Amino acid sequence: MRHLATWLCCGAFSLAIFNLMVAAQETSSSKKQRAQPPRFGREVSRVFFDDVFTKLQGERPANPGAVVVATAPADRGAVGGAATSSYAWSKLISSTTIEDEIKSIKMNVDKSVTTPSEFAGRGHKEVRRDFSILAAMFAIIGEYDGDVRWKKNGVAAREVFARTARNTKAGGNTNTYNESKQRKADLQDLLSGASLSVDVTDVEADWSAICDRGPLMQRLDTAFEKKLNGWMSSEAEFKENSEDILHEAQMVTALSEILVKEGMDEWDDEDYAGFAKRMKEAGMEIANAVKLNSYDQARQAAGEVRKACTECHEFYR
Numbered sequence: 548m549r550h551l552a553t554w555l556c557c558g559a560f561s562l563a564i565f566n567l568m569v570a571a572q573e574t575s576s577s578k579k580q581r582a583q584p585p586r587f588g589r590e591v592s593r594v595f596f597d598d599v600f601t602k603l604q605g606e607r608p609a610n611p612g613a614v615v616v617a618t619a620p621a622d623r624g625a626v627g628g629a630a631t632s633s634y635a636w637s638k639l640i641s642s643t644t645i646e647d648e649i650k651s652i653k654m655n656v657d658k659s660v661t662t663p664s665e666f667a668g669r670g671h672k673e674v675r676r677d678f679s680i681l682a683a684m685f686a687i688i689g690e691y692d693g694d695v696r697w698k699k700n701g702v703a704a705r706e707v708f709a710r711t712a713r714n715t716k717a718g719g720n721t722n723t724y725n726e727s728k729q730r731k732a733d734l735q736d737l738l739s740g741a742s743l744s745v746d747v748t749d750v751e752a753d754w755s756a757i758c759d760r761g762p763l764m765q766r767l768d769t770a771f772e773k774k775l776n777g778w779m780s781s782e783a784e785f786k787e788n789s790e791d792i793l794h795e796a797q798m799v800t801a802l803s804e805i806l807v808k809e810g811m812d813e814w815d816d817e818d819y820a821g822f823a824k825r826m827k828e829a830g831m832e833i834a835n836a837v838k839l840n841s842y843d844q845a846r847q848a849a850g851e852v853r854k855a856c857t858e859c860h861e862f863y864r
Contacts, residue, residue: 632751634690639831640801642695644794645684649697652677652684653734660731663724671719674727675712679762681734682709683805686752697737703745707733709757755810763802767826770795770802771852775833779849782842792845793837799852800830813863822859826852 655677659670666674682705689701697704711730715723733743774795778788785792803826805811813819832848 632690633692636687636691636801637693639804639827640687640797642691642693644797645687645691646696647794648798649681649684649734650738652681653738656727656731656734660724660727663719663721666724666727667719671715671723671727675715676762676765678708678712678715678727678730679758680766682706682712683758683763683802686754686757687801689750690752700737700743702747702750703743704733704737705752705757706747707743707745712758712762713756752808753810754805754808758805760806760812763806767799767802767856770799771849771856775799775849775852779846785842785845786840789837789840793834796830796833796837798830800827800834803827803830818862819859822855822862825855829855 655673659673659677660666661670685697685701685704685708687701688695688697689705691698691701708730711723711726714726717723737743775792778784778792803823806823807814807820809815829848829851832851833845836842836845836848
């Protein structure tokens with residue numbers, strides 16, 4: 548008991564000493580000198596307001612301390628941060644058809660751009676057609692109103708392929724052959740997932756500079772005379788080639804739309820525009836017939852395509 552009492556006394560004494568030290572520290576802190584706020588002369592007061600908010604007009608922002616971050620526009624096929632205009636291409640041609648068409652053209656280009664002699668003979672003519680259609684496809688990609696492959700490169704690819712297509716009109720000389728070889732390599736890079744490092748200033752599509760009517764008509768002739776016409780010969784052929792029919796029907800639809808884009812030959816001629824519209828609508832009917840698995844509807848629409856083409860050629864002969 549004696550030891551317990553001794554311990555209790557020592558503990559009480561230690562606690563008292565600790566309390567005295569804390570009190571002394573608080574007293575010292577309360578007497579600590581603080582820096583006085585600065586005082587400015589009359590010259591400074593003329594320039595700066597005592598309270599800037601008393602001079603502001605209108606309502607304050609809901610959160611004046613918030614940081615505002617400017618967001619850049621979404622990349623829709625533009626180069627250098629600019630954006631192209633969107634167009635309802637998805638109603639006329641699917642992203643799958645666009646991608647398959649570009650891949651198909653790649654195989655054609657591999658055959659056309661081989662040696663200078665072959666290119667000088669007929670290769671440059673085929674390249675002009677194929678690069679013109681490529682330029683048109685990439686122009687569509689640049690304006691496409693949905694998800695589609697190569698969208699970031701659409702404008703750049705449109706410009707380089709259109710330029711090479713125009714240059715091949717001069718023939719299959721050494722310069723156009725070398726340029727076509729470069730485009731062949733660019734196309735391979737795009738298919739492999741690479742990007743084109745090309746600066747483009749005019750992001751909006753100038754259709755009159757992208758493709759001529761001649762190559763478009765050649766592709767339309769291939770679509771109908773060499774493909775659709777045979778696949779519509781019987782219901783069995785129709786069902787066996789339904790996917791290819793859908794592809795060609797959408798190509799007819801999209802190319803018919805391009806034919807009357809501003810700046811194209813005869814684009815503002817009402818009769819010409821009427822023929823192009825009939826062909827576009829017939830192409831859409833064929834595409835719908837494939838989706839409905841309706842051979843009769845597809846054959847009837849194909850007849851409208853032929854009729855529009857024939858009447859147009861006779862009218863402008």
